[in-house]
Amino acid sequence: MIRRAAHQLRRYRARSVLGPERYVFLAEWRNPPRSGPSGLGLSVGLSLALVTMLLTLPSVLGLYWTDLVNDMMIYAVLALSLNVILGHCGLFHMGHAAFYAVGAYTTAILATRFDVPILLTLPLAGALAGLFALLVARPIIHLRGDYLLVVTIGIVEIVNIALKSNIFGLTGGANGLLILNPISIFGHEIVSPVDFYYFILLILAVTILLFYLAQNSRFGRALNYIKQDELAAESTGVNTAHYKLAAFVLGAVWAGMLGTVFAAKIETVSPGSFSYAQSVLLFAIVILGGPGSITGVLLGAFLIISLPEIFRDLQNYRMLVFGAAMVAMMIFRPQGLMPPGRRRYKVGQFLGRFPAGAALRRNKQLEGADPTALTDPADLPSLADLANGEGKGR
Amino acid sequence: MDRLPNVPVLTLAGLYKRFGGLVAVNNVSFTVPQGAIIGLIGPNGAGKTTVFNLITGNYKPDQGAVLFEGRDIAGLKPHCVVELGVARTFQNIRLFQGMSALENVLAGRHCRMKSGVISSMFRLPGQRREEKQALERAMKELAFVGLEKQYDNLARNLSYGNQRLLEVARALATDPRLLILDEPAGGMNDQETQDLVHLIRAIRDLGISVLLIEHDMSLVMKICDNLVVLEYGAVIATGSPAEIRRNPKVIEAYLGTDSEAAEAASGGRA
Known part of the structure; x- marks a missing residue:
């Protein structure tokens, strides 16, 4: 099996040196082509190995x-919850900590x-954060790009x-609140950290699964349409204001629930x-x-949260390297390290169930524009064939 | 909902739209009968696209009514207008360029589907059934315009003519009763334009009324039942293609009067 994996990796590498093929590589890596029972065995084996690794990680670490x-x-x-808003829907939202805070304080209070x-x-906590998002996002939902960004920064501030300032006398001011009762x-x-490890791992797994299903659906597509071209989305029947709000609320609900976990963990x-x-x-x-991209966001979380910790010794240069890395990213790979697959x-x-360009052919026959074509309609080129073949001169 | 046979699909009544001091649409009224192909023509800047934007809800008229099957839709949001049964394409192609042809057509299906976040997250049976039906319908529309084999290609990788066809397929997927085409032949070669003529007729044969803006006069004259001519935001003539061709006002609008032509030739007034 290992040899097989190595072979596949070589194949992928060989492809990956080519320009656009790189994306094929990424897409296939995420959605491996089905190659019979042995391919299935490989992916089952890899999954089992991954699960075992994740379950035994705390005892190793x-x-x-x-x-x-x-x-x-x-x-x-x-970040996955922010990804719904920023990644899928393309809304520049830089105030996610506000929703997270609503959740954490709900729990604490x-x-x-x-x-x-x-x-x-x-x-x-999730519901309140969602409600809060609904209230604050509704008036600003029509803002685009950096305008939205500035307002969301305002919200978190x-x-x-x-x-x-200890609002309503509930939040405990700058010192905050101390939580003494643990999750049970x-x-x-x-x-203990080990307890939390399994608890949070479960939440992460459920989040990945649910967000994966949501992104591969009518909802996920609607968000992508808005990201690609908002006017076109609205004009093809997508209620853009509704879906942008829905993205905000879904992201906020998740952030709010994570606020609870955070509050319990940090006490x-x-x-x-x-x-x-x-x-x-x-x-x-x-x-x-x-x-x-879900895998991309997971990788991003690993890089941004763990690497600074791993390279603690280089503390003084951390932010320098971090900043340089961000600049390099924006120049060389603006779509992110692992952009979403198709x-x-x-x-x-x-396929083939609906005769290609059938309506067009029928009309041509009715007109008798091309008498030879009447004998066998299947021989007639479709509109697309014509556009491909003869349209090239343009 | 039954449609009354004699109610026109679309009636514009006294539409006005001003942009600052400019009257872009000035008292425009015309109707699109059921099952008709109507052409909206006029020189550049005559306000044709503005009229389209008023119908589809992208602009709000300052005055006047837009009746779709007898119901005033002026000022409704674009997605509501689509839901009622008016689909459109754009003059400058507006596809979701980074998505596949199939997903572009699925966008048109969106307004006829119901599943939301929760049913998607838990893959409820209704959601799966709906998704399958939408895929089937999208493939049908792709086949209808002849792009079936390219379903998995990104929209941006299609040829220009095919991108226009894809926009039509996306519009058809919304179950429209009125299709509004903004310069469908723009940038197409002769052969592609020929095929477009057949396509538009085929669409009409499906019972969908068509309103189109087009500069290609041969296409307009060939397929339109009636023409509406705009100049400076106002309707200057309506009638059959043959009538319009002979109408002196239209000839003047397109070619200028003799005196103007003479002046232009002598380079008199700049």
């Missing part, structure tokens, strides 16, 4: 690194003041200042965790990894 992986996974889920079990606050699932309390929620800088970090993860549709059953 130790507590410190496990905790770091936990952080990375939280950022990955947050309910847990400290009303003693609600943390896990119960999770759906409520306002939320941050509101939290610092069927009596098992989630306290203190304070305004510093939900700053503009956090929003920029999430934005950078999506843009660097590949807007609209959606594949099963249309084989429909």
